Amino acid sequence: MSSEIDSSTLLSRASQLIDLAREAGADAADAVVVRSRSQSVSVRLGKVEGTESSESDDFSLRVFIGKRVASVSANPGFDLQALAERAVAMAKVSPEDPFACLADEASLSRAYPDLQLLDTTEVSAEMLREAALAAEAAALAVKGVTNSSGAGASAGMGGLVLVTSHGFEGSYMASRFGHSVSVIAGEGTGMERDYDFDSRLYYAELDDPSEVGRRAGDRVIKRVNPRQVPTGKDVTVIFDPRVARGFVGHIAGAINGAAVARKSSFLRDKMGQQILKSGLSITDDPLIVRGPSSRPFDGEGVSGERLVMIEDGVLKHWFLSTSTARELGLETNGRGVRGGSAVSPSSTNLALEPGDISPEDLIRSVGNGFYVTELIGHGVNMITGEYSRGATGFWIENGELTFPVSEVTIASNLKEMFMRLTPANDIDRKFGVAAPTFAIEGMTLAGR
Structure with missing residues (x-):
């Protein structure tokens, strides 16, 4: 294990690169190694179906000559000099990019905290x-699971x-453990499927696998014999936390600086304006100890800080890397992520902060409506905000979940949905995108 965690050899090779x-003529450069170690086992009906084990250290070199930039990638064992010379040769004939650059030296992290991201527990x-x-x-022991x-x-x-030519050198590792299960209830054309999972940085903090299985079984039997409901144009829809997290991901995409620079976000002209109800906030914090998406520095060597991206309903920040920030006339906020040699902005530990009402009281307050547990399809237009997704869940009648519902579509526009969102208080921060149960009023539901 120690040899897998020790990055000194990789730091040395990156520095040499x-x-x-x-020496080959680059004005500036950075070298990054993306490390990965994983093993997994899959089973079905009591028998092992597959086992997988993998490990990799993927090198990428990015070089700058004036405003020209080029990147090359390689696996361990490559010839350092040949790779460097190839990258420089490519940069010399590349078109100019006025925004591509290393992070400003003044913004580089010189010291960063131990965020306790690595659990060295040996799992066989x-x-x-x-x-x-x-x-x-x-899961199979739950009555009704077939x-x-x-x-x-x-x-x-x-x-x-990560090593840069202007003085940054650093590394970190994070662990991840998980359990998951998917089961079926019902027979023939009446079969329904559902699942549950848990994922943690620390092995000892994982939910017991039997509990994960029981939850999956309980979820699926409730979905048997679904009905359709009549079409309605002013329906209150409540999002289960599992689908609420995906919805918050749409907000993150809309306030990503890269989308704003490309003019592909429906919020591109909303900085400083109200986009959520007053009192609602969305935070992003890369420095949470044992946070699921924490990182001591970003893909450019910049340490981010906790940001209130949307405060009291008002949009305050974009997610920014250095090049995206320059394109928008701003400064990076340490949200650059490496995708091989490329750098693009992204969220870290993102959370729609909870409200002060329990999910049970939120459901009771609705009277009649629709509680969504799963969304289907990709009907979200991030340029216009138009939203239309297939959905399954449960009908709310007199403030209670009653019968399962399937084969319906919910639709609205994200701008309107954001302004009609009311969160409950049941947030679970073990996920990189965290959200409580929430209700959105005034949606269109297409049923029978």
């Missing part, structure tokens, strides 16, 4: 197999090694 790029393939089998067995789509357990770690 930078020196060779400068046998432990993973037993966890997957336990999750599936618990079949299994499979269960799995995984363990791994990943991280980043």
